[in-house]
Amino acid sequence: MFEKTALNVRNQRTQNLVRTLFLLMTVLLILPVLVILGVLVAKGGSMLSWEFLFGEPTNGMTAGGIFPALIGTVWLVAVALLASVPLGIAAAIYLSEYAPDNAFTRVINLAIINLAGVPSIVHALFGVGAFVLFFNFGVSILAASLTLAIMTLPVVIVATRESLQAVPQAFREACWNMGATRWQTIWKVVLPNAVSGILTGVILEVSRTAGETAPIMFTGAAFFLPLLPQSVNDPTMAMSLHLYVISTQVPGIPEALPYGVALVLILMVLCMNSVSIAFRMYLRGRKKW
Amino acid sequence: MVGAAVRTEPPPTPMVAVSDLSIHYDGVPALEGVSLEIRRNEIFGIIGPANSGKTSFLRALNRMDDFTRGMQVGGRVLVDGHDVRRVRNVYALRSRIGVVFPLPVGLPMSVYDNVALSPRLGGIRGKAKLDVIVERCLRRAALWDEVKDRLKSLGSLLSGGQQQRLTIARALSQEPDILLLDEFSIAVDPVTTMRIEDVLKELRDELTIVLVTNLVQQARRLADRTAFFLGGRCVEILPTEEMFTGTVQDPRTREYVEGRFG
Numbered sequence: 001m002f003e004k005t006a007l008n009v010r011n012q013r014t015q016n017l018v019r020t021l022f023l024l025m026t027v028l029l030i031l032p033v034l035v036i037l038g039v040l041v042a043k044g045g046s047m048l049s050w051e052f053l054f055g056e057p058t059n060g061m062t063a064g065g066i067f068p069a070l071i072g073t074v075w076l077v078a079v080a081l082l083a084s085v086p087l088g089i090a091a092a093i094y095l096s097e098y099a100p101d102n103a104f105t106r107v108i109n110l111a112i113i114n115l116a117g118v119p120s121i122v123h124a125l126f127g128v129g130a131f132v133l134f135f136n137f138g139v140s141i142l143a144a145s146l147t148l149a150i151m152t153l154p155v156v157i158v159a160t161r162e163s164l165q166a167v168p169q170a171f172r173e174a175c176w177n178m179g180a181t182r183w184q185t186i187w188k189v190v191l192p193n194a195v196s197g198i199l200t201g202v203i204l205e206v207s208r209t210a211g212e213t214a215p216i217m218f219t220g221a222a223f224f225l226p227l228l229p230q231s232v233n234d235p236t237m238a239m240s241l242h243l244y245v246i247s248t249q250v251p252g253i254p255e256a257l258p259y260g261v262a263l264v265l266i267l268m269v270l271c272m273n274s275v276s277i278a279f280r281m282y283l284r285g286r287k288k289w
Numbered sequence: 290m291v292g293a294a295v296r297t298e299p300p301p302t303p304m305v306a307v308s309d310l311s312i313h314y315d316g317v318p319a320l321e322g323v324s325l326e327i328r329r330n331e332i333f334g335i336i337g338p339a340n341s342g343k344t345s346f347l348r349a350l351n352r353m354d355d356f357t358r359g360m361q362v363g364g365r366v367l368v369d370g371h372d373v374r375r376v377r378n379v380y381a382l383r384s385r386i387g388v389v390f391p392l393p394v395g396l397p398m399s400v401y402d403n404v405a406l407s408p409r410l411g412g413i414r415g416k417a418k419l420d421v422i423v424e425r426c427l428r429r430a431a432l433w434d435e436v437k438d439r440l441k442s443l444g445s446l447l448s449g450g451q452q453q454r455l456t457i458a459r460a461l462s463q464e465p466d467i468l469l470l471d472e473f474s475i476a477v478d479p480v481t482t483m484r485i486e487d488v489l490k491e492l493r494d495e496l497t498i499v500l501v502t503n504l505v506q507q508a509r510r511l512a513d514r515t516a517f518f519l520g521g522r523c524v525e526i527l528p529t530e531e532m533f534t535g536t537v538q539d540p541r542t543r544e545y546v547e548g549r550f551g
Contacts, residue, residue, distance in 0.1 A: 173353070174394040174396060179407070180410050192398075
């Protein structure tokens with residue numbers, strides 16, 4: 001009664017083929033990640049030591065540690081997040097919860113998409129013009145971080161907007177029917193259920209901010225600056241620029257050094273991300289509907 | 290009901306008075322020329338097939354059109370004598386009208402917080418006060434005994450029938466004058482439906498209930514008067530028993546009530 005027909009066999013074969021194909025592509029996808037990590041660990045793993053992490057560069061950056069760059073990147077990422085996360089979330093809440101569907105809203109949405117497509121070097125030049133010169137922040141952490149913030153704003157906005165829109169409309173309706181205002185509804189019901197999605201956006205932003213080189217090159221990151229920044233008005237070294245500099249600009253660099261710096265940069269981003277990933281998993285565990 | 294005719298008190302203002310109500314969505318009519326009155330402390334049933342404008346009618350009562358893109362409401366709606374178009378505090382209006390949806394909406398927060406949400410929005414803070422409100426509302430919704438030991442667990446994890454009673458408890462926590470029920474039993478098992486119906490009968494003493502239902506027999510069991518909506522018009526309004534015992538004006542009502550429709 002349940003014999004396979006020729007059609008069943010054909011369907012089954014297609015199904016297997018498709019599944020294998022997709023599996024193959026997924027494996028191909030993680031291959032570069034594994035290779036990158038593998039090469040970095042193999043070639044730069046020997047560099048990892050307390051002196052490397054907490055020392056300053058010496059001998060024309062051919063030896064010593066990377067502490068100023070490490071601290072600089074933490075500064076840049078932190079200040080950029082402080083600027084872009086509140087701004088991005090506010091804009092996303094407006095677009096998702098308040099904005100009427102009209103020409104103005106559509107123009108804003110278009111602008112956000114376009115902002116995401118602007119090359120980072122163009123952001124860098126904008127940062128020089130706007131923050132370094134016009135607002136007179138000088139070459140500083142503030143100017144560099146604001147440039148990074150503008151660049152990563154679309155990531156935060158889009159991720160936040162998507163996760164707000166993923167909250168079922170029925171929840172909002174239930175709340176409105178009780179006599180809640182839009183803001184009460186957002187605060188009590190929508191945001192708590194969108195937090196994990198918003199965090200995803202922040203994670204993406206951290207990774208991108210920490211790794212960007214071009215936007216900070218002219219706005220706040222210095223070639224070599226053994227002193228740690230004292231405030232956001234100081235320029236600073238940064239991991240990404242340091243990596244660029246020692247790989248291309250300085251002769252006589254030991255081969256392991258750039259790999260070591262790259263490895264630390266990746267581990268740093270992983271560390272920052274894992275905190276928010278852990279937090280997100282905690283929130284996910286509580287969210288069910 | 291011989292005694293009812295002897296009553297001599299002047300008629301109080303109706304809880305809801307609707308005149309010439311029309312509702313359009315982006316210009317497409319959903320409801321046209323509906324005029325009716327809902328009396329205090331009655332269960333007012335609304336029956337009718339899908340797309341007859343029942344839900345739209347409910348949405349117009351508490352001005353949910355404010356939140357619905359493209360929904361235009363014409364005509365006049367008086368709630369407790371106040372024109373809902375002109376009320377100064379639309380949020381206060383909504384908080385006096387409890388709504389229960391077809392599919393239970395347990396908000397993804399604890400059972401306790403679900404019921405305490407509306408009092409909290411209204412500014413009630415103290416835990417002792419909230420405890421009292423939560424217990425009272427859950428008891429009135431016939432849910433207390435089932436959830437009293439897990440008030441902290443997620444409301445959205447309760448079974449469908451429990452969630453529906455949770456939404457009724459939540460609506461009651463608003464201390465509403467009017468309760469709007471939109472096909473509340475659609476996702477609820479028959480036993481729970483009966484329990485909720487018993488709850489509603491008791492609530493009739495305290496508030497006015499508008500019961501939209503596609504179960505004709507449910508309207509018969511509960512409603513004092515019943516309106517029959519069809520294609521965006523109110524065909525007729527009758528004391529429920531008359532509707533079911535054949536004294537209808539319109540043959541379409543009889544056909545619908547007897548299940549010989551469409």
